Amino acid sequence: MTDAALPIAPPRTGPTAWLRTNLFGSWRNTLISLGSFALLVWAVPPLLDWFLFESRWGDTPPAECRKAAGACWAFVHEKHRLILFGRYPFAEQWRPLVGMAILLGLIGASCYRPFWRRWLLAVWAVGIAVMAVLMWGGVFGLRFVETTLWGGLPLTFLLTTVGVGAAFPLGVVLALGRRSKLPIIRAVSIGYIELVRGVPLVSLLFMASFMFPLFMPSGVQINALIRAQVAIILFAGAYLAEVVRGGLQAVPRGQIEAAAALGMGYWLTMRKIVLPQAIRLVIPGIVNSFISTFKDTSLVAIVSLSDLMLSTRQAIADPLWRPFFVEGYVFIGAIYLVFCFLMSRYSQHLEVQLNTGRRR
Amino acid sequence: MPFWSNPAVRGGVYQVTVLAGVFALGAYLIDNTLDNLAARSIRSGFGFMAREAGFELGESLIPYEPSDSYARAYLAGFVNTMKVSFAGIVLCSILGLFVGIARLSKNWLVARLASFYVETLRNIPILLQLFFWYALIIEVLPPSLDAINLGPGVFLSKSGLLFPLPLYDPAHAWVGLAFLVGIPAAVFYGHWAKQRQNATGQQLPRLLPTVGLVLGPAIIVFLILGAPLTFEVPVFQRFRFVGGGELTPEFLALWLGLSIYTSAFVAEVVRAGILAVDWGQNEAAGALGLRRGLVLRLVVLPQALRVIIPPTTNQYLNLAKNSSLAVAVGYPDLTSVTNTSLNQTGQAVECIAVMMAVYLTLSLLISAGMNIYNRVVAIPDRR
Numbered sequence: 001m002t003d004a005a006l007p008i009a010p011p012r013t014g015p016t017a018w019l020r021t022n023l024f025g026s027w028r029n030t031l032i033s034l035g036s037f038a039l040l041v042w043a044v045p046p047l048l049d050w051f052l053f054e055s056r057w058g059d060t061p062p063a064e065c066r067k068a069a070g071a072c073w074a075f076v077h078e079k080h081r082l083i084l085f086g087r088y089p090f091a092e093q094w095r096p097l098v099g100m101a102i103l104l105g106l107i108g109a110s111c112y113r114p115f116w117r118r119w120l121l122a123v124w125a126v127g128i129a130v131m132a133v134l135m136w137g138g139v140f141g142l143r144f145v146e147t148t149l150w151g152g153l154p155l156t157f158l159l160t161t162v163g164v165g166a167a168f169p170l171g172v173v174l175a176l177g178r179r180s181k182l183p184i185i186r187a188v189s190i191g192y193i194e195l196v197r198g199v200p201l202v203s204l205l206f207m208a209s210f211m212f213p214l215f216m217p218s219g220v221q222i223n224a225l226i227r228a229q230v231a232i233i234l235f236a237g238a239y240l241a242e243v244v245r246g247g248l249q250a251v252p253r254g255q256i257e258a259a260a261a262l263g264m265g266y267w268l269t270m271r272k273i274v275l276p277q278a279i280r281l282v283i284p285g286i287v288n289s290f291i292s293t294f295k296d297t298s299l300v301a302i303v304s305l306s307d308l309m310l311s312t313r314q315a316i317a318d319p320l321w322r323p324f325f326v327e328g329y330v331f332i333g334a335i336y337l338v339f340c341f342l343m344s345r346y347s348q349h350l351e352v353q354l355n356t357g358r359r360r
Numbered sequence: 361m362p363f364w365s366n367p368a369v370r371g372g373v374y375q376v377t378v379l380a381g382v383f384a385l386g387a388y389l390i391d392n393t394l395d396n397l398a399a400r401s402i403r404s405g406f407g408f409m410a411r412e413a414g415f416e417l418g419e420s421l422i423p424y425e426p427s428d429s430y431a432r433a434y435l436a437g438f439v440n441t442m443k444v445s446f447a448g449i450v451l452c453s454i455l456g457l458f459v460g461i462a463r464l465s466k467n468w469l470v471a472r473l474a475s476f477y478v479e480t481l482r483n484i485p486i487l488l489q490l491f492f493w494y495a496l497i498i499e500v501l502p503p504s505l506d507a508i509n510l511g512p513g514v515f516l517s518k519s520g521l522l523f524p525l526p527l528y529d530p531a532h533a534w535v536g537l538a539f540l541v542g543i544p545a546a547v548f549y550g551h552w553a554k555q556r557q558n559a560t561g562q563q564l565p566r567l568l569p570t571v572g573l574v575l576g577p578a579i580i581v582f583l584i585l586g587a588p589l590t591f592e593v594p595v596f597q598r599f600r601f602v603g604g605g606e607l608t609p610e611f612l613a614l615w616l617g618l619s620i621y622t623s624a625f626v627a628e629v630v631r632a633g634i635l636a637v638d639w640g641q642n643e644a645a646g647a648l649g650l651r652r653g654l655v656l657r658l659v660v661l662p663q664a665l666r667v668i669i670p671p672t673t674n675q676y677l678n679l680a681k682n683s684s685l686a687v688a689v690g691y692p693d694l695t696s697v698t699n700t701s702l703n704q705t706g707q708a709v710e711c712i713a714v715m716m717a718v719y720l721t722l723s724l725l726i727s728a729g730m731n732i733y734n735r736v737v738a739i740p741d742r743r
Binding site: 021022023025029032033036037039040181182183184185188194195197198199200201202203206207210211213214215216217218266291295296298299301302309313323325326329332333336337340341344 | 374375392397399466467469470473483484488495496681684688698699708722
């Protein structure tokens with residue numbers, strides 16, 4: 001064999017090489033690339049036209065919006081206060097806005113690992129208290145606002161954070177119960193977890209709105225918001241229990257045996273040895289639970305709590321703006337999407353950092 | 361050592377306390393409920409199930425009239441839940457498999473598109489997606505008069521998707537029977553071919569005979585009986601379409617919404633499953649001289665499926681539970697029937713209990729099946 005018979009090796013770097021390996025490696029690959037490209041050419045320009053070039057912004061009246069070929073972002077402009085804050089008194093809407101900012105700040109701060117200290121819990125407690133004062137009012141010269149008027153994005157965030165926050169201890173207790181050696185405690189925990197995980201959230205919300213009033217002694221009334229919040233906590237608790245159980249199972253037996261050899265009792269072993277390791281392992285799972293709870297809170301719209309979902313439906317119900325439902329849904333879809341996407345990216349980042357995922 | 365330090369004593373005390381707590385809570389709630397029911401003069405018990413329901417259902421697979429009982433309405437709702445869940449599971453599996461494989465494609469563009477699909481759809485609440493699809497169907501599509509003609513006899517409009525339906529002919533029963541005979545024949549052939557290969561090393565063709573055995577008898581019977589096949593085509597008469605099969609806008613919205621949302625999760629499961637098979641398995645199979653198709657079928661897929669099937673079942677279960685959001689678009693599923701019934705009768709406890717019991721039974725049955733499956737396919741010599 002002579003050297004001349006060898007073909008010249010294609011370049012391995014540079015844009016041409018990149019195109020060759022990633023898009024046009026073989027005839028089949030080329031065909032697929034061209035097909036996808038055709039799909040993009042077919043779909044993207046009309047979408048961009050609708051979204052941007054032909055759309056109406058600012059103060060356009062609805063009649064003029066109807067004539068436009070593109071989206072009517074004027075609808076979102078006109079209704080953004082209703083969509084974001086629901087029926088909260090218009091003049092007081094800075095209060096939920098500040099409250100939400102505090103909540104988001106807390107969530108952001110909690111994502112920063114050096115802040116994972118005991119004092120963060122205290123900061124959270126103070127933050128939630130400030131938000132409650134802001135939302136409810138009735139003190140410091142703030143007007144009292146009933147919970148039935150709460151709505152929009154602050155309500156969605158409140159239901160999620162309080163939901164996951166309160167569900168976490170419940171989940172830990174249930175997970176410990178499920179791993180317990182005591183048969184009755186194990187049976188009660190398994191029964192609860194499987195019961196809740198086996199039914200849809202809607203049925204728990206129905207239960208909260210129709211059955212909780214019957215459960216209370218006569219004369220005691222609990223408002224709809226708290227009932228829905230309880231349903232979310234009970235639901236998220238069962239799912240968190242399974243997440244935590246995963247962590248408990250991953251803690252090596254030797255750790256528990258070593259603790260026992262040192263004479264530590266069950267509670268001390270769990271508090272000082274097992275739980276810190278287990279929870280560290282499942283933090284990404286907890287963040288994922290947070291994301292699903294955030295999405296699930298939209299279901300409270302079904303039992304008529306005006307969270308982000310229902311307040312948008314109320315905005316669309318205006319006959320003048322009815323044709324522009326797509327804009328409304330796209331707007332809140334983007335809110336959900338951005339938040340969930342950031343959180344899931346954070347969870348993936350943590351998984352790598354904490355090295356809990358399998359490295360390959 | 362004092363007796364209260366004895367773990368057995370402590371365990372007993374804990375258990376008795378928990379049990380007493382659970383019973384006390386239950387008794388308290390039941391007592392309150394009975395008081396409240398008495399105060400509102402609502403009769404308790406499941407007697408109402410036999411009474412006349414009196415409400416319409418938008419659609420039902422089983423015959424249902426408003427004069428039927430609540431029990432019948434619940435059954436119709438349950439059948440509707442099963443219908444949309446089943447259709448959703450089929451569609452989400454196909455979409456999910458396709459997108460999951462596309463995400464692993466070596467083609468950059470395809471992989472990007474697939475991950476855009478997954479990241480967008482799984483990060484937007486399912487309820488929002490359902491509202492979106494439903495609004496799109498009933499607001500944007502043309503009225504029945506100007507229905508979009510998608511193909512011969514297929515019309516899409518505000519009032520749903522209409523398509524031709526084959527008319528039943530007595531000969532179809534025989535065709536079905538022939539089809540049922542074909543399946544065991546194909547299974548038997550598969551076993552025989554495998555034994556033959558084990559005994560003699562000779563490989564027999566598998567795919568063609570299997571397809572032929574399953575479909576062949578049915579096709580032959582169909583042709584012998586004179587190929588009796590006529591379609592009932594939907595026709596626009598006066599104000600609406602008459603005849604043919606129909607998918608209502610509610611069903612379409614729910615079906616599409618559930619399938620597309622769940623497919624994003626299934627795609628992730630499929631991707632993880634394929635990645636979970638060690639690349640060395642591929643290379644080893646190649647070194648043994650297996651062709652690419654055989655490597656996939658005999659080496660990669662059996663291992664990937666072990667990883668894929670349990671979480672996929674979970675996603676199916678989620679889909680079935682999410683179908684309860686039918687109540688938001690007005691599809692008459694179990695939850696919608698429950699909602700209407702409890703508003704009419706006021707018997708919230710019973711209505712919700714029935715609904716929960718049905719969903720719970722479904723979930724437990726599926727997870728029991730899953731556990732059995734896991735035991736069967738588990739690789740025995742794993743740690």
